[in-house]
Amino acid sequence: MRMFWWNLTVGALLSACSGYGPPKDLTGLMADQVVAAMGPPDAQRVVEGGTRLEFPRGPAGRHTWFVYLDASGRATRAEQVLTxxxxxxxxxxxxxxxxxxxxxxxxxxxxxxxxxxxxxxxxxxxxxxxxxxxxxxxxxxxxxxxxxxxxxxxxxxxxxxx
CATH class of the missing domain: 3.30.1450.10 (Beta-lactamase Inhibitory Protein; Chain:B, domain 1)
Structure with a gap:
């Protein structure tokens, strides 16, 4: 029973730090808000019109999220690319x-x-x-x-x- 409560506590603490996927409506969030919600990105790339933050959820995860930011650093969209x-x-x-x-x-x-x-x-x-x-x-x-x-x-x- 102690192990159950330990796992539950550790899981709650980890999920409080960052989420697996992007927030439901991230449009307009600033980059630091996205990072606060998802954790640090694995990579940041300059793309046309702004920046892309990459959040692979591996090695055992089955998703990699790309979050696109406009030139002002605001999130415009997110996509799961392992398709x-x-x-x-x-x-x-x-x-x-x-x-x-x-x-x-x-x-x-x-x-x-x-x-x-x-x-x-x-x-x-x-x-x-x-x-x-x-x-x-x-x-x-x-x-x-x-x-x-x-x-x-x-x-x-x-x-x-x-």
Whole structure:
């Protein structure tokens, strides 16, 4: 019973600090208000007309929020970018920077054997136990991209072999 109350208390304290997603109506909020609500951004990028704050909710999170600010620093919109619509836009030949502009930081990065590059993995909301993976060559160019089975699903499938 003590553990229940401990978990409840810690959860309440953490949620008081920042939220997982953006406030329901963030339009017009100043950047510092967005950060107070969501925590510090992972990245801040200059985009046309202003700035974009990036809030990946990984490594196990299934969302990355981009919050757009106008030139005066006021929030204009937010979008969750880990979607299949964005994944299909990832193609061989794209640069690492292009991928970061579209999806933000990956939840997990694994090196490939013989220094052939890395695999970037993005968890996302789906019912199929999949994640989206991008093979990045050493020259930071996309070699391939597609869907793979989450490691915890593979472990679950082989756990009860008769």
């Amino acid at each position: 299949e619509e964005n994944f299909i836009r990832i193609n061989p030949g794209m640069s690492q920077d292009d991928v970061l502009l579209l999806l933000g930081r990956p939840g997990e990065v694994q090196g490939l054997a013989r220094s052939r590059g890395t695999v970037w993995s993005y968890r996302y909301e789906n019912n199929s136990c999949l994640w989206f993976q991008i093979e990045m060559a050493q020259d930071q160019i996309v070699r391939s991209a597609g869907y793979g089975e989450l490691p915890e699903c593979r472990a679950r499938d082989t756990a009860f072999v008769p």
